[in-house]
Amino acid sequence: MTRRLTAAAGVVLALVGLVALAVPSVTTTLPTDETVVSILGGVLLLGAAREIQRRRDASFEYAETSDTEVTVELPTPGDDFDRRLETITVTRYNQLQRQSIRDDVREVAVATLQRRERCTEDEAQVMLDEGTWTDDPFAASFFTRRPPKTSARNRIRELFSSTPPFQRRAVSAVREVHRLAEGEDD
Numbered sequence: 001m002t003r004r005l006t007a008a009a010g011v012v013l014a015l016v017g018l019v020a021l022a023v024p025s026v027t028t029t030l031p032t033d034e035t036v037v038s039i040l041g042g043v044l045l046l047g048a049a050r051e052i053q054r055r056r057d058a059s060f061e062y063a064e065t066s067d068t069e070v071t072v073e074l075p076t077p078g079d080d081f082d083r084r085l086e087t088i089t090v091t092r093y094n095q096l097q098r099q100s101i102r103d104d105v106r107e108v109a110v111a112t113l114q115r116r117e118r119c120t121e122d123e124a125q126v127m128l129d130e131g132t133w134t135d136d137p138f139a140a141s142f143f144t145r146r147p148p149k150t151s152a153r154n155r156i157r158e159l160f161s162s163t164p165p166f167q168r169r170a171v172s173a174v175r176e177v178h179r180l181a182e183g184e185d186d
Contacts, residue, residue, distance in 0.1 A: 081174075088167050098166055105173055106143060109133070112181045134176045142173035 020027045084101055088094060106128060113124035113133055127133040131140030137148035138158075147155070148169070158165055 085167055085170055088164055088170075101170060102142070105170065105177065109143070109173070109177045112177050116180050116183070134180075136172055136176050138169050138172035139176035142169040 016026075081101075081104070084097065088097060088101070109128055110121055110124040113119060113127055114121060117124070117127070119127070124133075128143040131137075131144045131146075131149075133143075134140050137150040137154075141148040148158075158168065161168065
């Protein structure tokens, strides 16, 4: 109730002040002796002291902000493919996994060849099956499933490498498709 009265008194005094600015003759009827001014000053000081005390007793509330320096872990493109490729070993019979990887790379290779060579999907498939889509014999052999047409030295190196031939050929094919997709020439 006191807040409403205080607010109403404040509004009335503000209106009287605005009217007094516009029409100064209105204020001639108000008492302006020293006693009235002292009483008004005392009331204002009491109101100020009350407000200071109220704020002193108030509890502080702070907003909780999130930490802007939190590192968000996002997956790196190709990590899933790398994990799948690493599971391929020489000793395990995993023809379904190999075919799945070959199909995924073939799909991207066909789309890349279509865009790069401006050919149809069937023509791109034939290029992959014949190995004419690249000069890299290891990348070509990934889709032809024939031994790479390379020197005896490179075949012996592949035979004694610790990386399985399928994995090495898949990586060569992916690199070659990436090179074509980026538009790099030999």
